[in-house]
Amino acid sequence: MAARSEIAMADADLFSVLVPLFVALAFAGAVFAFAYPYFADDRQAKRLESVSGVRGARLAAATGDVQSSRRKSVADTLKEAEERNNADKKVTMGLKLMRAGTKMSPREFYLASAVTGGVLVSASIFLAGLPIAGTVVVAFVGGLGLPRWILNKMIARRQQKFVAQLANAIDVVVRGIKSGLPLNDCIQVIASESPEPLASEFREVVEQQKLGLSLSDGLERMCARMPVPEMRFMTIVISIQQQAGGNLSEALSNLAGVLRDRQMLALKVKALSAEAKASAIVLGSLPPGVMTMVYLSSPEYIMPLFTTTIGHFMILGAAVWMTMGVLVMKKMINFKF
Template identity: 55%
Template sequence: MDEASLMPLLTAMVAAVAIAAAVYAIMYPYISADRVKDKRVAGVSETRTRKIATQSAAELAAQRKKQVVDSLKDMEARKKAREKITLRLRLERAGLDIEPRTFWIASACSSVLMALIARMSLPVSAAALSPMILMAALLVGGLGLPRLVLAKLAARRQKKFQAELANAIDVVVRGIKSGLPLNECLTVIAKESPQPLAAEFQDVVDQQRVGVPLGEALERVTRRMPLPEMKFFSIVIAIQQQSGGNLAEALSNLSGVLRDRFKMAMKVKALSAEAKASALILGCLPPGVMLMVHMSSPEYLAPLLNTRTGNIFILAGLLWMTIGILVMRKMINFKF
């Protein structure tokens, strides 16, 4: 082949090599190991930065959670240390401003009065049961009846407090949103709320004026009003003071929860009203029938009162009646 015929072939080869070199130069950053390495390094760096940021947020959340748990544990420990319920505390829960000595004197008078009523009500034919009935009357009049009245007064007072607590929390929420300090909101509650809410929050305000911390003052109210709603309120205030946060939002959520609980309680009461009425009728029917038979025909029940076998039957009947009443009470009392 001569030189003239080789020139086009050489020109084409040089052009192909030049084009291949240009393409390789352009594609080199995308196909080289350095490019892959740079991508891996950037991915690892970005992942590490994101992980550090996530760890920082997680650490902050864990630290805040730890503060909340420590606060709850501290409050629970103080509650267990003061768990003993004394007679003075029972009187405070019932709203009675009397000394325990006065209560014991009233209990003794009630015991003697019940024994006299039982002795005067006993027929002559029931002389064999007289000592047991008198002893039972003394115990019921001295220990049972006064404590039952005290428990009823405390339950009625707590029910009134519970019905108004959600409104009091709403007052605090609106006051905080409008710029009032928490102490001023509590003062408004103490002045404007009905009893017994006003008396309890007035006690909180008075204790703050003499230097008692707000958390401790609310804890004392919780001891006098051992309600879940008041415990929630006390815990929210204590946690907000120790770890900070939006108090208005927390109390607003708490108010909604309390209103929902109150609605649920009213619904449960309405649904269980029929069962409670049936239990009351079944519990009162046997002694009522026995009383009417005794009034109409005393000789008919004489063997039950005068013989040992009859006395055993009376005790067995009272035992079964007690078991039945307790079972019905368990069936109609709902936890919510």
């Protein structure tokens, strides 16, 4: 009986120990089951954050490499364009005639200059009766000065027409690219549909491409024939897009806006400087005009200026001062922008 009572007491003690242990384990299991999702989400979020951080760092490094390579490509393109521009500073007579849009060769131009000088010299000798010094001046002006002045005026007028039409041509390219046409087809549209001198210049680029020349080289040659900043801007934009990529339509659209703003600024400067130019023209033409009217009304009063040594020095001094005044006024009314 004593042994049975001891066994019963041992079972009771073991039961009293095991029951709290099972209750504690059950409570711990319930707490773990309730709190595990929160800890799991936190660990997963931290893991995703670490992974995304690594990937973000790699992506940022790759993006930085791409941007640095694009910057390097743009800098190289600008440097090449500047080197080509510096190399093409020497302008030959043939290039000037191409810029003027004439079919005349340099030999024909020199021959026409000689004929012009001969005609003016003959007129000065047989009609005006000028002395030898005056004849030499007329020969110099008629053979070298007048033909080159006319040629430069033709070049400037043609360049002004080209710049005035370039923004509309760029808009044609932008609309063509947005509609799905390649750049070469857009240039062909400009060459066939645009007015002169835009059509002839882009037609030359199209013909050069047919002979195997790249578009960038064709535009560079076009910049040599038409050396205006607007054409240089367009060439640089297209060259950078071909080398570094990007949205060409957006870049050209921004360029067209910039060109129109430059034209508006030029017109505003022209309007603001019109009064100053008119004043300079009046002041510059007043002395020779008064001298001509005095000569026509009373020749004996002004003839000592042309027949005496003192009169010759006075005419020379007046001409020098007038030239200096005209140059100063020209410098004052010409604005660079």
